[in-house]
Amino acid sequence: MTAACDLSVSLGPLRLANPVVLASGTAGYGRELGAALPLSALGAIVVKGVAPEPWPGNPGPRVVETPAGLVNSIGLENPGLDHFLAHDLPWLRSVGATVIVNVVGRTADDYVKVAGRLAAEPGVAALELNVSCPNVEAGCEFGHDPKLAAGLVARVKEANPAPLFVKLSPNAPDPLAVAEAVLGAGADGLTLMNTYLALAIDVxxxxxxxxxxxxxxSGPAVKPLTLRWIWEAAERFRAPIIGTGGAATVEDVVEFLLAGASAVGIGSATFARPDAAWRIAEALPEALARLGFATAAEAVGAAHGRGAGAGIPRG
Ligand SMILES: Cc1cc2nc3c(=O)[nH]c(=O)nc-3n(C[C@H](O)[C@H](O)[C@H](O)COP(=O)(O)O)c2cc1C
Structure with missing residues (x-):
């Protein structure tokens, strides 16, 4: 029997039924997983990046398995905004998914164009700006420079008032300086983190x-690194955090919540087990109840020791 526990979480203006979300690029636009599993049972799906025009992505091979994770160089392949609006978003709406649209671009105008068109569309719960892809030229330009990132966020916010999360890069010289800048420019929250620049050799x-x-x-190898970023951001800012990087089990998700994330992205784990996010969401009430939490929100930030069971209020 499932223990009674209110799993709903508030991330600033964004309310999710539970903290478990599919991470961008690891679940496409939801159709393959959604054919077999109810997307509406998850907190949200963060769809693969959407650019104004179709992008071809990088040549293969694009994904390498390593002892504790994946090294990928997909290059943000996507069919473009028109295709997303005509084919994917209507379907996602029809199955009741909570949709966070990951937005990518080569220029600030690209991001603003996508955000602006999405403003007119029902069924977009939030935007996630990907300023942190390590696999495309100029993919990190905005994510490495606090000033550029802040300028971009201000323009995107003007084009679309939806809750806005900025997905940061751990490869930036000072990721938390970028975090501070984007929050100052009107971002509602942070997604921490994108992948870590890495190399694999064919001997x-x-x-x-x-x-x-x-x-x-990505994958289990980066989990302790993600926890560190969540922790530091939670100490410095009051902004809500989507913690992404290395979570594969319900215990991992609880750790991310305790460190200060209000939602947790499940990415590489989906490749090992397509139903990983669903199994985690199902197991979460009992895992939290075992630790004495009546709600998921209570667990958020509880490891920071600010009083008995006190999470960091991030609503
Ligand atoms: C194959 C693959 C494709 C990805 N594509 C994207 C993407 O299009 N946009 C994005 O913001 N992140 C993308 N990511 C990064 C994930 O969303 C996530 O931040 C990262 O994988 C860490 O989480 P994980 O350890 O749970 O996989 C991708 C990751 C993988 C493994």
């Missing part, structure tokens, strides 16, 4: 395995 060919040489590391 037979004596060459890097990925054609672009480097890729982004």
């Amino acid at each position: 037979r060919r004596r060459r890097p395995l990925l054609p672009g040489v480097t890729g982004g590391l």
Whole structure:
């Protein structure tokens, strides 16, 4: 029997039925998983990045398995905004999914164009700005520079008042300076983190395995790194956090909540078990109840020791 526990969480203006979300790029636009599993049972799906025009992505191989994670260099392949609006968003609405649209672009105008068009669409719960892809040229320009990032956020917010999360890069010289800048410019929250720049070698060919040489590391290997970023951001800012990077079990999700995340992205774990996010969401009430939490919100930030059971209020 499932223990009684209110799993709903508020991330600033965004309310989710539970904290478990599918991380961008690891669940496409939801159709494949959604054919077998109810997307409406998750907190949200963060769809793969949407650009104003179709992007071809990088040549293969694009994903390499390593001992404790994946190194990927997908390159933000996506069919573009028109396709998303015509085919994917209506379907996502029809199945009752809570949709967070990950927005990508080569220029600030690209991001603003996508955000602006989405403003007219029902069924977009929030935007996530990807300023942190390590696998495309100029993919990190905005995410590495606090001033550029803040300017971008201000323009996007003007184009679309929806709750806005900025997905940061751990490869930036000072990710928390970028966080401070984007929150100052009107972002509602942070997604921490995108992948960590990494390398895999093909010993037979004596060459890097990925054609672009480097890729982004995700999966269990990065979990302690993600926890550290969540912790530090939670100490410095009052903004809500979507913690993403290395969560694969319900215990991981509880750790992320305790560190200060209000929602947790499940990414690479989905490749190992397509139903990973669903299993976690199902197991979460009991895992939280065992620790004495009556609600998921209570657990958020509770490891910061600000009083008995006191989470960090981030509503
Ligand atoms: C194959 C693959 C594709 C990804 N594509 C995107 C993407 O399009 N946009 C984005 O913001 N993040 C993308 N990511 C990063 C994930 O959303 C997530 O931040 C990262 O994988 C860490 O979480 P995990 O350890 O749970 O996988 C991708 C990750 C993988 C493994």
